[in-house]
Amino acid sequence: MIRFTPGGISRAELARQMYLTRSAISTIIDDLKTIGLVYETENGPTSRGRRPILLEINPGYGFIVGIDMGATHLGIVVTDYSAHVLEEVEFSFSVDKGPRICLPQIDAHLKDLLHKLNLDIQHISAVGMGVPGPVVADAGAVSAPPIMPGWDGYPIRSQLEGLWKVPISIGNDAEFGALGEWAYGAGRGENNLAYIKVGSGVGAGLLLGGHIYRGTTGCAGEIGHVTIQENGPLCTCGNHGCLEAVAGGRAIARNAKYAIEAGRRTQLSTIDPEKMLARDVADAARMGDLVAQKIVTDAGAYIGIAVASLVNLFNPSMVVIGGGVSQMGDLLLEPIRKAVRERSLRSAAQAVRITSAVLGRRSSSMGAVVQAINISLDQLVEV
Numbered sequence: 001m002i003r004f005t006p007g008g009i010s011r012a013e014l015a016r017q018m019y020l021t022r023s024a025i026s027t028i029i030d031d032l033k034t035i036g037l038v039y040e041t042e043n044g045p046t047s048r049g050r051r052p053i054l055l056e057i058n059p060g061y062g063f064i065v066g067i068d069m070g071a072t073h074l075g076i077v078v079t080d081y082s083a084h085v086l087e088e089v090e091f092s093f094s095v096d097k098g099p100r101i102c103l104p105q106i107d108a109h110l111k112d113l114l115h116k117l118n119l120d121i122q123h124i125s126a127v128g129m130g131v132p133g134p135v136v137a138d139a140g141a142v143s144a145p146p147i148m149p150g151w152d153g154y155p156i157r158s159q160l161e162g163l164w165k166v167p168i169s170i171g172n173d174a175e176f177g178a179l180g181e182w183a184y185g186a187g188r189g190e191n192n193l194a195y196i197k198v199g200s201g202v203g204a205g206l207l208l209g210g211h212i213y214r215g216t217t218g219c220a221g222e223i224g225h226v227t228i229q230e231n232g233p234l235c236t237c238g239n240h241g242c243l244e245a246v247a248g249g250r251a252i253a254r255n256a257k258y259a260i261e262a263g264r265r266t267q268l269s270t271i272d273p274e275k276m277l278a279r280d281v282a283d284a285a286r287m288g289d290l291v292a293q294k295i296v297t298d299a300g301a302y303i304g305i306a307v308a309s310l311v312n313l314f315n316p317s318m319v320v321i322g323g324g325v326s327q328m329g330d331l332l333l334e335p336i337r338k339a340v341r342e343r344s345l346r347s348a349a350q351a352v353r354i355t356s357a358v359l360g361r362r363s364s365s366m367g368a369v370v371q372a373i374n375i376s377l378d379q380l381v382e383v
């Protein structure tokens with residue numbers, strides 16, 4: 001509660017919200033102050049001349065690393081213990097090169113980043129890493145991930161723990177996106193939240209009843225593999241017409257290529273079709289290119305069909321659209337809102353707000369930070 005209350009919380013408010021007595025709260029808080037995890041400040045809002053004393057997490061308690069592994073990019077943030085970003089890096093990356101090439105790359109970039117802060121890996125309290133596939137949390141590995149060839153069953157967590165000697169939590173990237181937006185972004189205070197990550201892959205992170213829902217084998221929220229067109233294009237998972245195959249980053253780039261081949265008038269024709277990226281289409285759409293805008297709104301309409309079903313299934317109060325492709329803003333969001341208005345049950349559609357990620361490209365890496373602090377605190381309890 002201290003971690004997730006912006007601006008801090010008083011002892012009295014903690015006691016009230018946790019149904020504990022003031023003296024029980026005081027005993028716990030005194031312990032946390034003794035070890036240096038929390039401190040008290042007098043910066044609360046003034047009421048009748050008295051400033052309440054608020055509890056806050058001591059940012060200097062430790063350093064945390066959050067990693068967001070995408071199919072084509074990788075982002076790393078280093079934060080203090082209150083999750084303020086101290087330094088970050090994003091670089092292009094090919095997840096399909098497999099763990100033996102990718103993990104040393106991550107190691108090198110992380111060490112460079114820490115070097116900028118005059119830190120070493122042994123100064124880090126915990127690391128969280130989001131990966132674009134179904135995660136078997138207990139094993140710290142991914143299971144049959146469609147866009148991560150060569151990673152199936154590879155012991156990611158134990159390899160990195162062996163290398164870095166710090167506790168590591170591996171989670172699904174969309175699940176971490178949901179956690180990041182819930183903790184520090186658009187979804188603060190929401191108990192039923194879906195985060196849709198639209199990048200090369202498309203995935204959903206589900207926070208239901210205040211808890212991340214992973215399903216039986218970590219596959220919950222694989223909205224990218226919901227069938228949208230029965231005989232549509234081939235998907236990375238082997239099926240046809242999945243959402244990812246018609247509206248993911250690769251599909252957006254492919255549709256741009258088709259438009260150029262069909263001789264449509266578009267500024268995209270200045271780009272080598274073989275090197276076309278979803279981001280190029282987004283940029284052109286923002287500059288007013290009609291062909292690019294149509295490709296984006298078509299993708300939004302497909303995503304909307306799947307989100308409308310998700311809204312019917314889980315009745316969330318908020319759907320946050322994130323990931324690289326979501327930088328397209330209302331151009332992508334409006335067709336999603338329209339599909340939900342038209343296709344979801346009225347009481348579910350009226351209850352849900354559909355918005356873009358406040359943390360932008362950082363949603364998943366910040367969720368990884370939240371989870372890393374969780375495991376760091378768990379260790380504290382075990383000691």
Ligand SMILES: [Zn+2]
Pocket residue numbers: 224225226235236237238239242244
């Ligand atoms: Zn699929």
